[in-house]
Amino acid sequence: xxxxxxxxxxxxxxxxxxxxxxxxxxxxxxxxxxxxxxxxxxxxxxxxxxxxxxxxxxxxxxxxxxxxxxxxxxxxxxxxxxxxxxxxxxxxxxxxxxxxxxxxxxxxxxxxxxxxxxxxxxxxxxxxxxxxxxxxxxxxxxxxxxxxxxxxxxxxxxxxxxxxxxxxxxxxxxxxxxxxxxxxxxxxxxxxxxxxxxxxxxxxxxxxxxxxxxxxxxxxxxxxxxxxxxx
Numbered sequence: 001x002x003x004x005x006x007x008x009x010x011x012x013x014x015x016x017x018x019x020x021x022x023x024x025x026x027x028x029x030x031x032x033x034x035x036x037x038x039x040x041x042x043x044x045x046x047x048x049x050x051x052x053x054x055x056x057x058x059x060x061x062x063x064x065x066x067x068x069x070x071x072x073x074x075x076x077x078x079x080x081x082x083x084x085x086x087x088x089x090x091x092x093x094x095x096x097x098x099x100x101x102x103x104x105x106x107x108x109x110x111x112x113x114x115x116x117x118x119x120x121x122x123x124x125x126x127x128x129x130x131x132x133x134x135x136x137x138x139x140x141x142x143x144x145x146x147x148x149x150x151x152x153x154x155x156x157x158x159x160x161x162x163x164x165x166x167x168x169x170x171x172x173x174x175x176x177x178x179x180x181x182x183x184x185x186x187x188x189x190x191x192x193x194x195x196x197x198x199x200x201x202x203x204x205x206x207x208x209x210x211x212x213x214x215x216x217x218x219x220x221x222x223x224x225x226x227x228x229x230x231x
Contacts, residue, residue, distance in 0.1 A: 003050035003099065004110050009034035010096035010118055011049065018087040026058040028072065028086045030115060032097055054097060054112035062196060075117050094118040181218035188225045
């Protein structure tokens with residue numbers, strides 16, 4: 001039977017194919033047969049297996065879909081280069097999928113939103129990163145977190161009284177206005193580019209492209225975004 005529910009399911013990917021979409025973009029289609037569903041606490045056997053096909057675009061209007069390629073490489077142990085691997089010569093493995101209901105031309109049906117590893121925790125709820133991801137986050141945020149942490153005296157005793165809190169200086173009105181303009185520019189940028197890029201990509205793009213070109217001229221950035229002019 002066809003899968004017609006939203007949720008998390010797992011089973012096997014039994015077929016894979018490489019093709020072009022109607023817009024001419026390369027895509028990977030995967031046939032999934034699932035026999036378990038996640039009830040919120042544990043995996044439960046389904047009364048009968050169900051099947052559904054997923055479609056992953058390898059490219060789009062802005063070029064290579066790097067996040068999709070990285071996910072396919074992780075889930076299917078693909079080298080990220082050999083496209084024949086997804087054209088009938090491999091990619092058959094146990095997988096997990098997440099589906100959502102989608103209506104198109106007055107027809108509502110389940111659509112695969114994510115293809116994950118068989119034992120992945122899923123995109124929703126509490127997620128735990130692996131060791132390499134943890135190391136990367138520590139390297140990126142560690143110095144900033146340590147700079148924000150309160151200083152710890154080397155020989156402080158339990159009976160020591162805490163130092164009186166120092167009230168930060170009140171910001172000048174000009175500083176507040178500048179922060180407001182900066183926040184507005186960032187929010188406008190996210191509204192414009194957000195649908196096409198991840199949060200990390202947005203931050204990198206804003207820093208390397210927008211700020212490099214305009215500096216802290218937030219109003220100029222806002223006008224540029226309003227006109228949707230290329231950076």
